[in-house]
Amino acid sequence: QVQLTESGGGSVMAGGSLELSCAASGNTGLRYFMEWYRQAPDKERELVSSLDIGERTTFSTTYADSVKGRFTASLDSAKNTMYLRMDNLKPEDTAMYYCKVESQYGATWRPFWGQGTQVTVNP
Numbered sequence: 001q002v003q004l005t006e007s008g009g010g011s012v013m014a015g016g017s018l019e020l021s022c023a024a025s026g027n028t029g030l031r032y033f034m035e036w037y038r039q040a041p042d043k044e045r046e047l048v049s050s051l052d053i054g055e056r057t058t059f060s061t062t063y064a065d066s067v068k069g070r071f072t073a074s075l076d077s078a079k080n081t082m083y084l085r086m087d088n089l090k091p092e093d094t095a096m097y098y099c100k101v102e103s104q105y106g107a108t109w110r111p112f113w114g115q116g117t118q119v120t121v122n123p
């Protein structure tokens with residue numbers, strides 16, 4: 001079982017910055033993905049960033065096209081905490097942001113979700 005604790009959301013003006021964090025506790029396994037998703041009102045949840053992690057080392061990082069060059073995801077392996085640095089925020093970035101861990105246990109993958117943190121960007 002994995003528990004995820006998110007923090008760092010808030011309200012900023014367009015062009016501003018925020019940093020989200022997601023602390024994972026419990027058994028994440030040796031191979032897992034740590035991801036940020038977001039969901040705006042009346043829209044589907046979308047993938048923002050994905051870290052491919054093996055034995056606490058990040059193999060690769062991918063981003064949605066809409067956030068490339070503005071958002072940076074990173075992992076502090078000692079704390080097993082993922083960060084999402086968001087710069088040059090736009091009103092369309094307003095959403096509830098969720099942390100997700102997808103962990104591999106043998107031949108099985110299991111998803112775990114955080115409770116979400118609200119990001120509001122004012123024009």
